[in-house]
Amino acid sequence: xxxxxxxxxxxxxxxxxxxxxxxxxxxxxxxxxxxxxxxxxxxxxxxxxxxxxxxxxxxxxxxxxxxxxxxxxxxxxxxxxxxxxxxxxxxxxxxxxxxxxxxxxxxxxxxxxxxxxxxxxxxxxxxxxxxxxxxxxxxxxxxxxxxxxxxxxxxxxxxxxxxxxxxxxxxxxxxxxxxxxxxxxxxxxxxxxxxxxxxxxxxxxxxxxxxxxxxxxxxxxxxxxxxxxxxxxxxx
Numbered sequence: 001x002x003x004x005x006x007x008x009x010x011x012x013x014x015x016x017x018x019x020x021x022x023x024x025x026x027x028x029x030x031x032x033x034x035x036x037x038x039x040x041x042x043x044x045x046x047x048x049x050x051x052x053x054x055x056x057x058x059x060x061x062x063x064x065x066x067x068x069x070x071x072x073x074x075x076x077x078x079x080x081x082x083x084x085x086x087x088x089x090x091x092x093x094x095x096x097x098x099x100x101x102x103x104x105x106x107x108x109x110x111x112x113x114x115x116x117x118x119x120x121x122x123x124x125x126x127x128x129x130x131x132x133x134x135x136x137x138x139x140x141x142x143x144x145x146x147x148x149x150x151x152x153x154x155x156x157x158x159x160x161x162x163x164x165x166x167x168x169x170x171x172x173x174x175x176x177x178x179x180x181x182x183x184x185x186x187x188x189x190x191x192x193x194x195x196x197x198x199x200x201x202x203x204x205x206x207x208x209x210x211x212x213x214x215x216x217x218x219x220x221x222x223x224x225x226x227x228x229x230x231x232x233x234x235x236x
């Protein structure tokens with residue numbers, strides 16, 4: 001049965017419009033993981049060792065800049081050694097507190113521990129702008145013999161808004177909290193170092209898997225759209 005040209009064009013426009021909307025949604029899904037939360041990288045380290053940590057901070061706003069990043073170190077499991085890597089354009093302020101129980105190290109007892117580290121830009125133009133992210137680095141150790149460390153973080157924007165990345169991670173099968181705190185998983189010293197290294201790189205592999213999936217969906221939809229348009233033309 002031959003379709004009226006107006007009906008055919010309307011069907012083609014509807015099909016193409018739907019396809020464009022689905023593709024746009026897929027592209028948003030592709031972009032989202034990179035800007036989801038404040039995270040600590042690597043995600044895993046070995047108990048008893050030292051590691052370099054990067055706190056990755058995204059600016060999730062459209063018109064304000066990030067003017068302060070404040071990371072709180074876990075006080076229930078204090079770290080004897082904390083060193084801050086210089087960050088061009090930003091100044092780091094380290095706050096220490098007297099430990100409830102001194103830590104014994106090879107260099108003697110440690111009575112004061114790092115409570116928080118606050119990074120602020122030296123100039124307004126150095127602040128973290130919309131659509132950008134940055135990483136703030138520290139070296140810590142020895143890591144305690146616990147399953148994980150939580151680093152609660154406050155992110156302040158130029159309009160005074162403070163985003164509190166302090167929510168505890170969700171249990172298995174539960175929805176993720178809106179503002180989860182960065183968590184470092186600690187593996188036993190007897191664990192295979194290669195597995196810890198692989199785990200520390202999982203932050204990027206998750207994004208790669210998502211990218212491949214979304215691109216496959218987009219390709220499938222584009223192919224379906226082209227096939228549908230061709231079929232409509234043949235029917236005309």
